[in-house]
Amino acid sequence: MKYVMLIYQGPALERQAALPQDEQKQVSADYQAINQTPGVTPGLPMGLAENATTVRVEGGKTLTTDGPFVGMKEAVGGWFILEADDLDAAIEVAARVPAARYGGAVEIRPSEVYW
């Protein structure tokens, strides 16, 4: 199975910034370890949501707005692709993402072939 793993930071970035330096290093090491986990294809690091631009098209007209998509409660903070045997294996990797333990979350989406 191929999964798209979406990382939501929630309060995680702020909480991590307040950590002592060795724990901050641990967070970076944990992300590094995720990227090197077999089956993981890292996504590109994402910039801040405040620098996002959202594009919608209504009635053939392109509507460009500042910021992340407001239909969602929170913006995606990062992503990676995971090839794993099943959902339980994906849950185990998701639980290792630091954001998940600092108040954020990881959403697991099975990848789908649409065309």
Place this chain on the structure above:
Amino acid sequence: MVTTLDQVFREEWGRVLATLIGFLGDFDLAEEAAQEAFAIAADRWPRDGAPSNPRAWLMTTARNRATDRIRRDRAIATKFGLLVADDRAEVPMKTTSFPDERLELIFTCCHPALAVEAQVALTLRTLGGLSTDEIARAFLVPERTMAQRLVRAKRKIKAAGIPFRVPPVHLLRERLDAVLAVVYLIFNEGYGGRDELAAEAIWLGRALAELLPKEPEVRGLLAMMLLHDSRREARFSDGELVLLGDQDRSRWNTEQIAAGRAELDHALAMGGRGPYVLQAAIASLHAEMPCDWAQIAALYGELTHLTGSPVVELNRAIAIAETEGPEAGLRIVDQLGLHDFRYLHSTRAELLRRLGRTDEAREAYRRARQLTDDSAERRFLERRLTELADTTGPG
């Protein structure tokens, strides 16, 4: 021994379906095939006699149906140039020993990636063999809603890759808790009078105890359900709710109490001291005469320690009120935050009534009445209010 067709179906449905899912890797295909096999059996067995090994017959017939369907779909797909990935049904299934994969099935149905109501519905449909319509009626939702819930759950199992297996050791504890919670939830739904759900939960509990004989909590849950259910007949008199202390004990099911206690003894002998074992021990003490309230209070204390649940604390308060008096019970009740919980208010009302604080008792009974939708409970509270009015004049 004469076993009716219904009994055979009841016993075999979950097993046949579980094996088919394990073999085919597809819930829908397995369910359709099982349904067809059971329909053919219902048609043929009464006429030609039942086969010597009904399970093997059902399994083989269902598998053949599934294989036919796959071949047919493949033929259509080939005609339209589509790709068909699944070759599993072409592999012959061993017919000498069918694996019992009901455990794999229940762990899949109760996977935490599914919503709890979907877990419940799926468990009842696949393991319990209840029809969509029966489940819908039991949970008071339209059949269409229930059908959609089941379809969505099965789709998610497939799309999200929820595994069909007994979880590995490091996940087992947590996942077993989810399974037990689903069975307990089904039992609780049945406790308010929908007997068929309580019976179904006990049936599932028995199957689990058979499949996981070394898990004390599984036995504890079964024991607790049997002990609570043994008082079913006595909990209502002419459709009116009767509290434990006022129940006609001749209407208790003594056989079931004995069965429950035997399960509890098993669990305790295995060193079980988890939440379900504790609740079963409490239910067993409730069935004694006279009740050992001090022991019950101590067990509730232990249970609070394990669960941190204010509802358990409320129950401890009731036991404390029996041993140390209503005032002591009330002190605990008034520290609990359960402001919208109807049993908090009915318990407060009862304790206040015993203390002769009639106005406050009346207020609490009214609050409890406001919070309950159950008609038997409402009538019970009305009766209490009327009794209070009789002793003190209309208020």
